[in-house]
Structure formats: C-alpha cells, structure tokens
Amino acid sequence: MCEAKVYVRDGDGEERQVMEDVMLVQPEPEQDAYLLVNLLGEQKLVQGRIERIDFLRHTVHLGQPDSNASEF
Structure with a gap:
C-alpha cells in the first residue's frame, strides 16, 4: 500500500501525527x-509547509508556516 502518515512539527520542535492512511496532500496556498x-x-486542513517527504517510509513532515519564505 502507498498511503502515508502526515506529521506536523509544533513550536517546541516536537512532531505529532495528524493523519494516517493519507492518499492526497493538496496545497491550499490562500x-x-x-x-x-x-x-x-476523511479530510483535514493542516497549516504548515512541507519540510520533507520520505517515500521509503511513506511519511510527510510539515513544519510551521513561514510567511517570510522566498519563492524559487
């Protein structure tokens, strides 16, 4: 199976799992x-920015939103 677990890093630097068996991660830029x-x-809207995606472990790691991020 190719479902992923999604984790969010909080302000203390700790990661917590917010959803498992994720099939879709869709950006909501607004x-x-x-x-x-x-x-x-089941759907959940999670604020943050992608820090890394680990395809081997099927995990997506989100950090705190960065309003000062520059565009590439």
Whole structure:
C-alpha cells in the first residue's frame, strides 16, 4: 500500500501525527495549508509547509508556516 502518515512539527520542535492512511496532500496556498484526505475519505486542513517527504517510509513532515519564505 502507498498511503502515508502526515506529521506536523509544533513550536517546541516536537512532531505529532495528524493523519494516517493519507492518499492526497493538496496545497491550499490562500490559507498557507494543505488539505489531507485519507483512505476513508476523511479530510483535514493542516497549516504548515512541507519540510520533507520520505517515500521509503511513506511519511510527510510539515513544519510551521513561514510567511517570510522566498519563492524559487
């Protein structure tokens, strides 16, 4: 199976799992967030920015939103 677990790093630097069995990670740029949809169709809007995606471990790691980030 190719579902992922999504983790968010809080202000203290600790990661917490916010959803598992995620099938879709869709950017919502107007809200500085990502829409997560799992295998059962449950949805969650999570603010943050992608820090890394680990395809081997099927994990997505989000950090705090950075309003000063520069465009590439």
